[in-house]
Amino acid sequence: MKTSRVFPAAFLALVLAAPAFAAEGPTDAKGPVLLPPDVQALPVEQAILTAPPQVPPPIKRKHAARVVVNLEVREVVMRIADGAEYTFWTYGGSVPGSFIRIREGDVVEFTLNNHPSSKLPHNIDLHAVTGPGGGAASTFTAPGHGSKFTFKALNPGLYVYHCATAPVPMHIGNGMYGLILVEPKDGLPPVDKEFYVMQGEFYTQGGFGASGLQTFDMAKSIDEHPTYVLFNGSVGALVGDKALDTKVGDHVRVYFGVGGPNLTSSFHVIGEIFDKVWTEGGMKYAQEHVQTTMVPSGGSAIVELKMAVPGTYVLVDHSLSRAFNKGALGMLKASGPEDRVVYSGKEIDAVYFGAAAEEGSASARREAELKAKIAAEIKSNPAIASLTKEVQLERGKQVYMSSCFACHLPDGKGMANVFPPLAGSDYLKADRDRAIRIVLKGLTGPVTVNGVNYNSAMPPQPLTDEQVADVLTYVTNSWGNEGPATTVDDVRRVKNETH
Ligand code: HEC
Numbered sequence: 001m002k003t004s005r006v007f008p009a010a011f012l013a014l015v016l017a018a019p020a021f022a023a024e025g026p027t028d029a030k031g032p033v034l035l036p037p038d039v040q041a042l043p044v045e046q047a048i049l050t051a052p053p054q055v056p057p058p059i060k061r062k063h064a065a066r067v068v069v070n071l072e073v074r075e076v077v078m079r080i081a082d083g084a085e086y087t088f089w090t091y092g093g094s095v096p097g098s099f100i101r102i103r104e105g106d107v108v109e110f111t112l113n114n115h116p117s118s119k120l121p122h123n124i125d126l127h128a129v130t131g132p133g134g135g136a137a138s139t140f141t142a143p144g145h146g147s148k149f150t151f152k153a154l155n156p157g158l159y160v161y162h163c164a165t166a167p168v169p170m171h172i173g174n175g176m177y178g179l180i181l182v183e184p185k186d187g188l189p190p191v192d193k194e195f196y197v198m199q200g201e202f203y204t205q206g207g208f209g210a211s212g213l214q215t216f217d218m219a220k221s222i223d224e225h226p227t228y229v230l231f232n233g234s235v236g237a238l239v240g241d242k243a244l245d246t247k248v249g250d251h252v253r254v255y256f257g258v259g260g261p262n263l264t265s266s267f268h269v270i271g272e273i274f275d276k277v278w279t280e281g282g283m284k285y286a287q288e289h290v291q292t293t294m295v296p297s298g299g300s301a302i303v304e305l306k307m308a309v310p311g312t313y314v315l316v317d318h319s320l321s322r323a324f325n326k327g328a329l330g331m332l333k334a335s336g337p338e339d340r341v342v343y344s345g346k347e348i349d350a351v352y353f354g355a356a357a358e359e360g361s362a363s364a365r366r367e368a369e370l371k372a373k374i375a376a377e378i379k380s381n382p383a384i385a386s387l388t389k390e391v392q393l394e395r396g397k398q399v400y401m402s403s404c405f406a407c408h409l410p411d412g413k414g415m416a417n418v419f420p421p422l423a424g425s426d427y428l429k430a431d432r433d434r435a436i437r438i439v440l441k442g443l444t445g446p447v448t449v450n451g452v453n454y455n456s457a458m459p460p461q462p463l464t465d466e467q468v469a470d471v472l473t474y475v476t477n478s479w480g481n482e483g484p485a486t487t488v489d490d491v492r493r494v495k496n497e498t499h
């Protein structure tokens with residue numbers, strides 16, 4: 001490989017810059033490294049860098065490579081909250097900085113370029129690097145210059161990188177951090193979706209949400225009193241149409257890091273459980289079925305979850321004032337079909353009626369049990385028709401206990417002169433289609449039930465076709481009533497004929 005033309009310039013820059021930034025430590029530029037022939041013979045590859053929440057594709061190759069990484073530092077004004085801006089110092093133009101993905105054993109030729117518009121010198125300390133300062137001493141770079149160094153990725157893991165230029169908490173507090181994944185030689189198990197999320201705090205002179213361009217507050221930083229605690233650098237960076245997007249059934253992996261500069265995160269996803277956690281970014285998954293994983297400042301974790309039911313899952317730092325008052329809140333959305341055994345959704349929304357409501361929720365539990373039973377039965381035995389009807393009965397009971405019981409009473413006996421009985425009702429039994437019509441359209445005018453006259457009004461019931469079928473199956477098979485199940489098709493047929 002030819003020696004990069006950037007290198008001598010960077011070398012010179014370091015030497016020139018040294019007196020002005022002597023506090024930054026040695027600027028011991030040694031000239032290009034002489035790579036041994038076996039390393040020189042490795043294929044050269046340009047690293048793919050991605051902005052959060054994207055992650056570069058998994059590494060497929062089964063051999064080492066010389067990987068060229070070019071990372072650019074830029075100081076940019078971006079939105080931190082609605083109406084509020086901040087001058088972020090970035091690796092690659094985003095907070096967190098570009099995600100870097102390499103393989104254990106790779107030899108990385110790393111160039112850090114500092115954009116000419118920058119006001120300050122910067123460097124990089126990659127926790128994946130074995131060597132003094134993790135590269136910091138070799139990458140100290142003045143505006144308009146570039147520095148290059150080479151390292152071998154000896155350890156697999158998910159590593160934080162960050163700026164280590166004084167004052168370090170200020171550089172990190174302005175957004176100078178990111179993640180580098182060193183995949184183990186055999187790779188990581190394949191998943192459906194991978195995401196990149198990093199937490200960091202911001203110390204601004206104005207309060208949370210104060211408008212206008214905000215500046216760094218050194219005193220707040222020293223006191224560790226952040227104004228903002230954020231995922232991916234701004235309030236709402238992972239909310240609404242920017243939510244992490246998945247489908248039911250997806251195996252999802254999140255590469256989560258904490259830039260700090262000071263706080264530890266109690267990382268949690270509301271409504272989900274991490275199936276596996278690679279704690280502290282190490283390469284063994286250390287735990288299964290984890291609710292909240294603690295990620296230190298300057299550390300990381302890899303979490304995996306399977307999206308079982310659709311919905312919106314909220315990412316938080318479970319030190320919850322940070323989530324609800326300082327911005328540490330993101331969203332993971334799963335779209336796809338419901339699985340009401342795993343999660344039913346709100347089943348009952350009823351006027352509280354003591355025993356009736358309790359029976360309703362007891363029957364919801366019973367429904368779940370029966371569904372699980374069906375799932376088991378289907379595997380071993382196709383004779384499931386009666387179980388299906390039982391499920392319909394339980395669901396119908398829930399509809400009844402929320403929509404009908406207030407008038408017809410939980411025992412179906414009705415109320416003398418006002419509400420006709422459904423228990424033992426000859427009127428109900430005589431005509432199933434008419435019963436469907438009554439529930440859909442309501443009923444007014446004189447009716448005779450079991451020889452007793454009623455002349456009152458029942459309002460139409462705002463129910464889905466399935467709920468109508470279920471509730472009628474329930475009332476025609478309860479309190480001594482016996483009849484066939486009412487199906488959704490029956491309901492639709494009646495609906496169409498009345499058009
Ligand atoms: C607001 C009170 C009210 C609610 C709620 C109500 N009904 Fe009724 N229902 C009545 C009244 C009153 C009548 C008699 C109407 C008439 O006399 O004209 C009636 C009549 C009926 C009848 C025909 C008469 C009989 O006893 O066979 C059926 C069937 C029926 N209701 C089913 C239901 C079902 C199922 C629900 C729930 C999805 C329901 N009702 C909800 C008040 C109610």
Ligand SMILES: [Cu+2]
Pocket residue numbers: 089121122123163164165171176
């Ligand atoms: Cu910096």
